Amino acid sequence: MSLRIPAGETVMFVGPSGCGKTTSLKMINRLIDPTSGTITIDGKPISESKADDLRRRIGYVIQGGSLFPHMTVADNIAVVPGLLGWDKAKTTKRVDELLDMVGLDPERYRDRFPRELSGGQQQRVGVARGLAADPPVILMDEPFGAVDPITRTRLQDEMLSIQRQLRKTIICVTHDIDEALKLGDRILILSEGGKIEQYDTPENILAAPANEFVEDFVGAGSALKSLALSRLDDVEIADAPTVRVGDSIVDVQRNATASGVRNVVVLDERGRPVDFVTAAKLRGERVENRRLEALQTVDHRATLNDALDAMLSSSHGAVVVTGGRGEYRGVASFQQIMTHIQDTHEAAESRRHGADAEATPDSVAVANTSSHTDFREQAEEGEEQ
Template structure:
């Protein structure tokens, strides 16, 4: 499974199969996990969702043998994991947990380089990989490489945790509620980052959460688990939202299933708008001219890497000598991989009712406004109505 030559193909996702996998702890009358059978397709994100105590984390940890199965078979890329050395197995599987789990006495760079060092990479290769991984998770290597975890925000620590999990280019990434300990805004940003990374890297990701909305947003497939990891439904988010298998699954879906369809639509699927822009090193007069005289017109100030920094009107641009002082900061943005639900939340919290859309490296792509999202909701409701059976059909 390991990437021995650091080629991209070496880290592409592989299929994971669980066959009648169970875990029974000594002295316990019932199994913690009972006869789980499922196939996780190569290169997909599969989310295990269920209430606390359902066994979802135990099931995931048996994949890399942090917990040893009592019975059953687990294969990764066709290899029986029970026949592999457990330490070697874990070095070939990325693992990201809540609150990042970083080593506090190591710098960010040393944390990211831990697994490549364990598998024998030389110092030059590790150093290059550390910088590559930090850049991948949108942390400037020059700024963050030599910091310690305590000097980072919760969201930054979680990014480092993901970078460390991906550093040796593993085909499989296990994620145990990795974003559960951060605030809602940061959590949304980290979810967007994960979707962007997955679009680039194509890993096989097993993601544990108790949050069904997070499962719908991130998962190619969702496994809704009941007691002892009994699989109540294993399907695409669209199928589960449209046809919950039973009342328990319907309880997870909750009210507003039609509105949850916004979580299945990505910003990249709609036509984004544009506003006038100017880079930070241009004159305020340039942005003022581009905005013109239209009442309520607003533009964006971009940095030298084309990333959005500030919103400004013509009046605000004309009142300063430098554009880095104009208007107000861009507080929130959404990526092309973000959901329309994310876009709606960003729009509703913005003073002008507009959300900035950014690309894979945070560069400006366009904007989306409330009218665009409302038109999409209307279209989804019409689709939903067409799919509902009539009295004659039921």
């Protein structure tokens, strides 16, 4: 196996069970030593570093978080900074920064123990621990595989947001091709024996699979899967009327009638949406939060696939969009998303026809990989890894 991972990119390792995804990942931080070949990080062979020193410079996030049960959330995150000799003030500041980054209030969660957290919260702490010492390279082994689908989507969106801020080099193992398409800048598709079938961008894998194995692995519906490559941030969403809990219902209905508005978004005191209702159906004197469960919303970083899925369970043919801390952003309708898809398709067709007309035989794509993970492992024939 031979490949190069550019700095600051997320590369997803996918393939059937037994193809060597996790083995390959573990060789990067020497949990498994390669039997032959070399692995370099930033041009330096990892074999020249002590295993413990190497691992302290590489973040590691695995399924379920795998937190130390006898340690608090803060102590779990501070493990590697403690091994590196950070002082207490610097470590505490870093812990709070990371908890806030993964969407957990430091004041509320810092002193809790893992048993007091949900599965999704434990996984968030696991991600924070992997980022604690600010490593340039982060390894993830099925990081979101042990949580429910709704929590998994939220964790994926959180990971995308973190990566936009930090631009780490992330190598992630997953069995889910949809997750790979959503998170990866590049995808490595392996077959049994660690054979590389295709190493390419999600767009190219969907549009031009290298062979039948890749076609079968990606599965049918590549046009639908391409919805995972576009995000709500790319769509011009509507700014629907909002009301606050406690507002006069008479005033709300009068304003709605005067402006021809049918539906309104109800916000709490922190500006977070708690309901999406027809103004005429509001009852009583003051607007209340009458929902027995949380309103289903979609993060602005979510894919169009996620948004359409949420719309299927909505009675409005639209979905409320929120920001990174749950604040109200707007409302995305089915028609807005379909218009964006059509415009994107037309733009792609235009670019393709233009490229066909101007193509030259010596086109070269150059990427800046001055800092990279260079992974070279050449197994001898018949040798077991």
